[in-house]
Amino acid sequence: MLKDLSIKKQLQVGFFIILIGSIFLTFFTLVLGVIYLIKNDEKVKPANYYEQRLPTIEDYISQNGKKLLDLNEKENMEKQIPKEGIKYLVLNSEGKSLYGTLSKNSISPSNPLVQNLNKRVHSKDDKNNLTYYVPISDENNKLKGAVALNYDIKISYSSTWPVLIVIGLVSSPFIYITLLTLLVSSIIGKRVSIPIKNLIEASNRIKNKDLNFQIHYAAKNEIGDLTNSFEQMRSELETSLTQQWKLEQDKRDYLKAISHDLKTPLTIIKGHAEGLIEGIWKNETLLFKYLNTITSNVDRTSKLLNEINQITEIDSFSYTLFLQNIDIEPFLEEQITNFSHLSDKEQVNLDVTITNEHDIKTFTLDKGRIGQVIDNILMNSLRFTPPNGIIKISIMIDHETLSFQVHDSGPGIKNPNKIFDKFYQEKHAHFNKVGHSGLGLYIANTIIKKHNGSISAGKSEYGGAHICFIIPSGGIENW
Numbered sequence: 001m002l003k004d005l006s007i008k009k010q011l012q013v014g015f016f017i018i019l020i021g022s023i024f025l026t027f028f029t030l031v032l033g034v035i036y037l038i039k040n041d042e043k044v045k046p047a048n049y050y051e052q053r054l055p056t057i058e059d060y061i062s063q064n065g066k067k068l069l070d071l072n073e074k075e076n077m078e079k080q081i082p083k084e085g086i087k088y089l090v091l092n093s094e095g096k097s098l099y100g101t102l103s104k105n106s107i108s109p110s111n112p113l114v115q116n117l118n119k120r121v122h123s124k125d126d127k128n129n130l131t132y133y134v135p136i137s138d139e140n141n142k143l144k145g146a147v148a149l150n151y152d153i154k155i156s157y158s159s160t161w162p163v164l165i166v167i168g169l170v171s172s173p174f175i176y177i178t179l180l181t182l183l184v185s186s187i188i189g190k191r192v193s194i195p196i197k198n199l200i201e202a203s204n205r206i207k208n209k210d211l212n213f214q215i216h217y218a219a220k221n222e223i224g225d226l227t228n229s230f231e232q233m234r235s236e237l238e239t240s241l242t243q244q245w246k247l248e249q250d251k252r253d254y255l256k257a258i259s260h261d262l263k264t265p266l267t268i269i270k271g272h273a274e275g276l277i278e279g280i281w282k283n284e285t286l287l288f289k290y291l292n293t294i295t296s297n298v299d300r301t302s303k304l305l306n307e308i309n310q311i312t313e314i315d316s317f318s319y320t321l322f323l324q325n326i327d328i329e330p331f332l333e334e335q336i337t338n339f340s341h342l343s344d345k346e347q348v349n350l351d352v353t354i355t356n357e358h359d360i361k362t363f364t365l366d367k368g369r370i371g372q373v374i375d376n377i378l379m380n381s382l383r384f385t386p387p388n389g390i391i392k393i394s395i396m397i398d399h400e401t402l403s404f405q406v407h408d409s410g411p412g413i414k415n416p417n418k419i420f421d422k423f424y425q426e427k428h429a430h431f432n433k434v435g436h437s438g439l440g441l442y443i444a445n446t447i448i449k450k451h452n453g454s455i456s457a458g459k460s461e462y463g464g465a466h467i468c469f470i471i472p473s474g475g476i477e478n479w
Helices: 007-040 051-069 071-080 161-207 222-277 284-310 328-345 367-384 440-450
Strands: 087-092 097-100 120-122 129-137 143-152 324-327 349-355 362-365 390-397 401-408 454-459 465-472
Touching (some): 007 161, 051 071, 051 087, 071 097, 161 222, 222 284, 222 328, 222 367, 324 328, 328 349, 328 367, 362 367, 367 390, 367 401, 367 440, 440 465
Antiparallel strands (some): 087 097, 087 143, 120 129, 129 143, 390 401, 401 465
16 A cells, blocks of 8 residues: 555655656547547648638629628628638728728828729738728729728638647646646645644644644554654653643642732732821721721631642632622622722722612622622722723622622723633733732632623723623522
8 A cells, every 4th residue: 555655665656657647648648639630630721821712702892882881781791701811891982991890991191092902912010911902883983992801821720729739749748747746746745744744733732731632643654653653652741741730730820829819918908007107097997997907808818828728629710609698788898998098099090889779788699709809800900000090890789690890091901802811911011010920810700600600801981991790699600
C-alpha cells in the first residue's frame, strides 16, 4: 500500500506515475487529434478565396441596381455576402453611408466615389486588406451609388478548430506533466501534512497543559513511527503530570482568590483607621460606627483566612452558601456606608438609590458572599473612576428578586464577554493601578451563579462601565 511506503519511495513512485501517465495521455491525445482532423477534413482557404466570390456579388448588384439603396434590401444583401470573410457598405452617389457591416467609410470630398469605382483600394493600415467599389446604376446607366466590399487577401481556415487542436497537441505533454505533478504532489503532500499538522496541534495542546486527547496515524513509515512515539510520550506525560498540574494550579488559583478577597476588608479597615487618626474619634457617634466597621471587616478577614485550612478539595470556587433571612435594607445601607468613606477619599461622587416599593423587610441570601460581591463590584468601579467622577448605585428590592446596578464614569469595558473570566484585567493607559489580580469580577460571577442569579457587564449611561446582578430570594444552584 502506497501509504505505508517511506517518504522517499512515495516520491519515487510519484515521479514514475507522472512520467508514464504523461506519456500515455500524450499518445492518446495525439491519436484522437489526428482522427478528428482526418474525419472532419478541414481545408485551408487560399489567399484569393473571397476575391473569387466577387463576380457573383457584382452580378447581384448589377441585377438589382438602385433598388439596393433602400434599407429594406439589407436582409437580401447580406444573404449574398459571406459574413465571416467580407464586410460591405452601401453608399449613395455622394459617397454617404446608407447601411452595411463595414464601419469605416473612406469616401470623402478629397477622395470622391467616382475615383474609386471598380478599383481595389488597399488599406493604409494593412496591405492585405482591400476594398472593392462596385457601382450601382439605374436603367439609364446613371450612377446612383456603390457597394464597398472589404476583404483580406491571405490564407485562412474555414474553422479555428484545426489550429486550436494543433496547438493543443504540441502543448499536451507539458499540460499533462503539470496536471499530474499537481495531482501527485497534492496526494503525497496531504498524506504528509495531515499527520504533521496533527503533531503541531498536539504539541500546542501539551504546551497549554492539555493532555486529554489521543493522536493516531495508521501508516508503517517514518511519520507513523513518529506519531506512535509522540502518542506514547503524551500518555506518559498525562499519567505523571496531570495530577501535579491540577494540584499546583488549584493551589495558586485559590491563594490568589483569597489574597484578593483579603484586600477589600483590609482597605476598609485602613480607611476607617485613617479617619480615626484624622480626628473622627472626637465624635463619639462616628467613633463607635467606625470601630464597628473595623471590627466587622476584621471578622470577615479572619473568616477568609480560616477558609484556607477548611477547604480540602478545590475544583473551582466551590463555596458553601449559608442562606438566611436578613434585614435587607440595613444590610445594603451598611455596604454602602463602608464604601462611601473610600469614595469620599478618592473624590468620587456617589449617587445611591434604593427602591423598595413593596416595603420588603427580609430577603434570603448568603450575607457574607453577597457582601463580598458588592465589595468587589464597587471597588472595581472606584479603581477606574477618576477624581470628580461619579458612581451611581441603583438597587431595587422586590418580593422575588434583588437587583443591584452600578454605573460609573470611568473608561468603560473593552471586552464585556471576557470581564468575568478568571485573571482577566482590562488595560487602560491612565488607570493602571496596582493590587488588582483580575479575580474580583470572577469571584462575583461565581457567587451570583451559586445563588442561581445572573450578572452582566456593559456600557454605562455615564460612558464608563455598567455592572448589574440579579438574584432570587433564597435561590441556590445545585452544584
